[in-house]
Amino acid sequence: MPVDAVVLVVVAGLFAIVSGMNDGGALLATGLKLPAVRPATGILAMVVVIALVPLATHEVALTLVNRLATFDGPGGRAATAIAVLSALTVVTVLTWKGRPTSLTLALVGGLTGAGLGWGLPVSGPYVALVLGFGLAAPIVGGLVAWGVTALLVRVSDARQLSGWHRLGFLLQILAYAANDGQKMLAIFMIAVGFSDAPPRYTILVAVLFGLGAMYGLPKAGRTLSREIIAFRPLHGVAAELSAGTAVLGCSAVGMPVSMTQAVAGGLIGAGLVRGSGRVRWYAAVKIVVAWVLTLPASGLLAAAAAYVGKGVVG
Numbered sequence: 001m002p003v004d005a006v007v008l009v010v011v012a013g014l015f016a017i018v019s020g021m022n023d024g025g026a027l028l029a030t031g032l033k034l035p036a037v038r039p040a041t042g043i044l045a046m047v048v049v050i051a052l053v054p055l056a057t058h059e060v061a062l063t064l065v066n067r068l069a070t071f072d073g074p075g076g077r078a079a080t081a082i083a084v085l086s087a088l089t090v091v092t093v094l095t096w097k098g099r100p101t102s103l104t105l106a107l108v109g110g111l112t113g114a115g116l117g118w119g120l121p122v123s124g125p126y127v128a129l130v131l132g133f134g135l136a137a138p139i140v141g142g143l144v145a146w147g148v149t150a151l152l153v154r155v156s157d158a159r160q161l162s163g164w165h166r167l168g169f170l171l172q173i174l175a176y177a178a179n180d181g182q183k184m185l186a187i188f189m190i191a192v193g194f195s196d197a198p199p200r201y202t203i204l205v206a207v208l209f210g211l212g213a214m215y216g217l218p219k220a221g222r223t224l225s226r227e228i229i230a231f232r233p234l235h236g237v238a239a240e241l242s243a244g245t246a247v248l249g250c251s252a253v254g255m256p257v258s259m260t261q262a263v264a265g266g267l268i269g270a271g272l273v274r275g276s277g278r279v280r281w282y283a284a285v286k287i288v289v290a291w292v293l294t295l296p297a298s299g300l301l302a303a304a305a306a307y308v309g310k311g312v313v314g
Contacts, residue, residue: 004077008191011081016184016205018088020212022103023180026260027172028213029236037169043213046173051206053177054185054197059254061182061197065189068108068130069115069122072190078313079118079306080190083110086302094290101290102258105134106298107183113299117306131295133255137246138265144242145235145269152234153273161233168240172259175247180259184209239266261291 001009028042037045054061065071071080087106094101108130115122156164184205185197192201243262250257264287271278 002077004081005191005193008077008081008084008187011084012184012187012191013204013208015084015088015187016208017212017215018092019103019181019184020209021215022091022101022212023176023259024209024213026263027169027176029263037166042169042173043210045169046176046213047206047210049173049177050181050209051199051203053174054182054202055199057178057251058182058185058197060179060251060256061186061189062195063130063254063256064107064111064183064186065195067123067126068111069120071111071115071120072193073120075118075310075313076120077190078309079114079120080111080187082117082305082309083107083114083298083302084187086110086113086305087298089301090294090298094294101287101294102134102261104180104183104256104258105261105291105295108134108256109295109298110302113302113304114306117303118310130256133250134257134261137250137257138261140246140249141239141242141262141265142269142272144245145238145266146273148241149234149238149270149273152238161237164237165233165240168237168244171244171248172240172263175244175251176259178251179247179255179257181205181209183256235267235270238270239263242266242269 024043024046027046028039070076084107087103087110090109091101091103091106108127112122112127114120152161152164185202188201188205189195194201240263243259243266246262246265247257247259264284268279268284
């Protein structure tokens with residue numbers, strides 16, 4: 001295996017672990033106050049689903065590999081490694097501060113910036129389309145959560161809420177595996193040069209993600225569940241159902257979006273049912289600011305690093 005491929009495989013593994021730290025906590029955050037799905041059970045369920053769902057559909061991974069930019073030419077693996085490391089640098093800083101951000105935004109920014117810096121073909125319209133869907137996901141999640149919360153208040157009691165939580169969590173992790181989670185598989189696709197979803201790679205991605213989720217849950221997950229609204233179990237269930245619905249809809253058209261953003265939008269929408277006072281707007285603004293900074297920071301860092309890297313290699 002060429003040296004650049006080996007390096008990118010290592011970087012892809014690191015990316016999967018950080019994805020677990022960032023995204024795993026967000027996926028479990030909404031159910032921390034409900035006993036229906038324990039964290040250990042939730043992490044195991046995520047690992048199984050992330051390993052199996054790409055065997056049925058991996059269109060979002062192909063979007064990241066083939067449609068944003070062209071990384072199969074000379075220097076493609078090196079540019080991808082730079083893109084991923086730039087995205088990881090930005091997201092890791094925010095994760096350590098307990099500010100869950102979007103790895104999808106970071107990766108899109110990193111791939112775009114690295115492609116431009118290395119001189120690879122980048123599709124501006126497709127980047128804009130992906131960003132449009134990324135912006136829409138938390139808004140749709142919030143609107144759906146508002147309606148779901150109003151409905152659950154009328155038709156469910158505390159006992160039924162646990163059942164809705166199991167359904168919502170399952171929907172959420174299925175949506176994640178069909179969409180946001182495939183960014184991890186996409187890096188391995190570029191590194192090794194496959195376009196399908198070999199089980200050995202989907203299992204590897206899932207296991208690495210699970211390890212990251214176990215480590216990252218206390219910080220990223222609890223920040224999302226405790227700070228953004230005056231949290232009640234009902235809000236978490238509504239956020240799960242709405243975020244899963246929004247992300248699955250984007251998966252159907254192959255558009256990568258962020259589950260973290262969709263969950264945050266769902267929590268805000270759920271909180272608004274009882275009045276805007278339930279939403280801790282200062283925390284919501286901090287998270288939104290993190291999102292806004294993520295893509296340009298990743299893009300600029302990757303562009304600069306790729307430009308320098310190409311000069312050194314050339």
